Amino acid sequence: MRLAQLGEFGLIDRIAARFPQPLAPELGIGDDAALLSPAPGMQLVVSTDLLAEGVHFERPFGQLRLLGRKSLAVNLSDLAAMGARPRWFFLSLAIPAGLPLDEIEVLLDGLSEQAAAHGVLLAGGDTCGSRSGLVISVTIVGEQRPELLLRRSGARPGDEVWVSGTLGDSALGLQLLLKNKSVTGGAATEYVVNRHLDPTPRCGLGQALAEAGLARAMIDISDGLLADLGHICQQSGCGAEIALAHLPRSPQFERLVTSATPFPWQLVAAGGEDYELCFTAPADRRAAILERAKTAGVPATVVGKVTDSGRVVAHLPDGSIFQPSSAGYTHF
Ligand code: ADP
Ligand code: MG
Numbered sequence: 001m002r003l004a005q006l007g008e009f010g011l012i013d014r015i016a017a018r019f020p021q022p023l024a025p026e027l028g029i030g031d032d033a034a035l036l037s038p039a040p041g042m043q044l045v046v047s048t049d050l051l052a053e054g055v056h057f058e059r060p061f062g063q064l065r066l067l068g069r070k071s072l073a074v075n076l077s078d079l080a081a082m083g084a085r086p087r088w089f090f091l092s093l094a095i096p097a098g099l100p101l102d103e104i105e106v107l108l109d110g111l112s113e114q115a116a117a118h119g120v121l122l123a124g125g126d127t128c129g130s131r132s133g134l135v136i137s138v139t140i141v142g143e144q145r146p147e148l149l150l151r152r153s154g155a156r157p158g159d160e161v162w163v164s165g166t167l168g169d170s171a172l173g174l175q176l177l178l179k180n181k182s183v184t185g186g187a188a189t190e191y192v193v194n195r196h197l198d199p200t201p202r203c204g205l206g207q208a209l210a211e212a213g214l215a216r217a218m219i220d221i222s223d224g225l226l227a228d229l230g231h232i233c234q235q236s237g238c239g240a241e242i243a244l245a246h247l248p249r250s251p252q253f254e255r256l257v258t259s260a261t262p263f264p265w266q267l268v269a270a271g272g273e274d275y276e277l278c279f280t281a282p283a284d285r286r287a288a289i290l291e292r293a294k295t296a297g298v299p300a301t302v303v304g305k306v307t308d309s310g311r312v313v314a315h316l317p318d319g320s321i322f323q324p325s326s327a328g329y330t331h332f
Contacts, residue, residue, distance in 0.1 A: 053134045
């Protein structure tokens, strides 16, 4: 069957059938709007992200499953950065008329895998045709007690700056993908490419830090550490000092860049799409943070400290100041 035969409403029915629905029918797909109630004492937390073909992704055959996973992952990462628990999502699709139905099914496979992994329910969306490429927009709704939510504005001079996981894998993976459309090159290449195509949102760690009251400010690293830490500093009215040598890198990243001179600090400090968490906290919370990170199964590393300088300064291993060739990705 082709998309033209199935039609808009046939496709919506097919999408709805792929996801477990909220218990009461009026809360989910099918009416003009969805009705959402947070649990008692909780505040709703909402974020939206859009992925456009040719801008955020290319559409080589076989990667639509990962694209489905990623379109939800980037939204989950935004909620993680607030310390919120994800509960529902909305899916809006603009689909080129010629896109084969089985490719749409593969995209839905990825979305439903990720939704099941994080226990989020599909509560609605919108569907239309596209005259250019595929566009996927996901809106996510979560909840948290208002007093626990972590904003970008909470950092204070003297706080330590932390980063979860490892940085630079995704940017290196993208670089390798662009150079060499089909990925062959061994396990390390596969690892970094997968970090780009299938990022892991740090939901457990984000919630744990918020619920234990351990972090003061938090953001997810989507545009590169220096740019996103810059947002924390700007909104907190402070600055930061970072030691690039302390930025956590994966063994796979290290293996792939051994012969690169100079060392590609740009990828680590400003590459983007890491979807790791960057947060600040007073130094006396170190042990408690490391324990939460261990429970969440993700490393956490101190990479610098918050200052009152008003700007982010990154030091190279020789002590000189690193000037990124661009601080992070911007669209216009
Ligand atoms: P409207 O005409 O008001 O835009 P639609 O006919 O587009 O309404 O949508 C009908 C129902 O189907 C709504 O409940 C909407 O949330 C849901 N829906 C439409 N597209 C999607 C989608 N891609 N994913 C999930 N639900 C969808
Ligand atoms: Mg509609």
